[in-house]
Amino acid sequence: MLKVENATMRFGGLIAVNNASLDVREGSITGLIGPNGAGKTTLFAIIAGFLKPTEGAISLYGKDITTEQPHRRAISGIARTFQIVQPFAGLNVHENITVGAYLRHAKPSDAVEKARDVARQVGLEKDLEKSAASLTVAGRKRLELARALATEPKILLLDEVLAGLNPSEIRDIIPVIRTIRNSGVTILMIEHVMQAVMNLCEHVYVLAQGKMIAEGTPTVVCNDQAVIEAYLGKGSAERIARQSAENTGGPNA
Numbered sequence: 623m624l625k626v627e628n629a630t631m632r633f634g635g636l637i638a639v640n641n642a643s644l645d646v647r648e649g650s651i652t653g654l655i656g657p658n659g660a661g662k663t664t665l666f667a668i669i670a671g672f673l674k675p676t677e678g679a680i681s682l683y684g685k686d687i688t689t690e691q692p693h694r695r696a697i698s699g700i701a702r703t704f705q706i707v708q709p710f711a712g713l714n715v716h717e718n719i720t721v722g723a724y725l726r727h728a729k730p731s732d733a734v735e736k737a738r739d740v741a742r743q744v745g746l747e748k749d750l751e752k753s754a755a756s757l758t759v760a761g762r763k764r765l766e767l768a769r770a771l772a773t774e775p776k777i778l779l780l781d782e783v784l785a786g787l788n789p790s791e792i793r794d795i796i797p798v799i800r801t802i803r804n805s806g807v808t809i810l811m812i813e814h815v816m817q818a819v820m821n822l823c824e825h826v827y828v829l830a831q832g833k834m835i836a837e838g839t840p841t842v843v844c845n846d847q848a849v850i851e852a853y854l855g856k857g858s859a860e861r862i863a864r865q866s867a868e869n870t871g872g873p874n875a
């Protein structure tokens with residue numbers, strides 16, 4: 623449903639995204655991983671329309687959207703969350719979510735009702751009247767999810783929605799993400815928490831220094847030599863294989 627073809631983003635002399643392509647299948651949860659500074663967030667900004675790529679094309683359901691403004695893309699069905707969440711601090715949780723719901727519900731009572739449904743979906747129904755500023759980190763992450771979901775996207779781009787959460791909070795939110803997909807929303811997620819990537823994603827793309835260096839199932843990319851080296855440094859894949867052979871008494875022991 624979503625296609626990025628040969629996208630390049632230059633900031634002056636720095637090439638943040640370098641000829642990267644990806645395909646997201648409708649109904650999937652697709653992962654985008656890579657070391658810090660790999661260009662993942664820049665690629666999200668290109669897909670959501672916040673940045674115009676220096677080269678390359680983005681299409682949704684076969685329609686070229688490369689030059690569309692972000693609000694047009696939201697209407698077409700693309701929503702994103704941000705790594706650094708910034709709710710409207712002066713509004714309560716319900717009002718924050720309602721802002722997103724206004725995209726498709728001009729009548730205030732309909733938008734308010736839609737926001738209540740979305741709050742239920744992400745587990746914020748008990749917090750509707752709380753000020754957004756008073757939420758815990760985990761609550762703010764759920765609110766970020768809810769604000770994007772309230773726009774009723776066809777594809778949701780999640781930028782490190784699990785960052786800053788403790789292991790039990792991560793365990794609690796993983797089923798919420800799966801339920802969102804099961805309700806018909808395709809998901810493309812940037813994530814460093816590998817437990818979540820392994821648990822949720824059917825297909826994973828790996829960016830390193832702006833280039834797409836691998837793609838496949840989570841197990842395939844985790845065992846890919848180029849991916850191991852991108853995370854752990856040159857020569858590490860060979861070192862790990864040697865150590866593993868020594869530990870199992872293999873041929874090089």
Ligand SMILES: Nc1ncnc2c1ncn2[C@@H]1O[C@H](COP(=O)(O)OP(=O)(O)OP(=O)(O)O)[C@@H](O)[C@H]1O
Pocket residue numbers: 633636637638656657658659660661662663664665
């Ligand atoms: N607006 C900008 N102007 C100049 N350089 C930028 C800009 N945005 C990003 N960069 C640079 O582009 C590179 C890729 O950054 P990006 O934030 O996309 O990486 P990332 O993979 O999302 O990293 P992280 O996992 O740390 O969030 C970095 O070197 C970053 O400093």
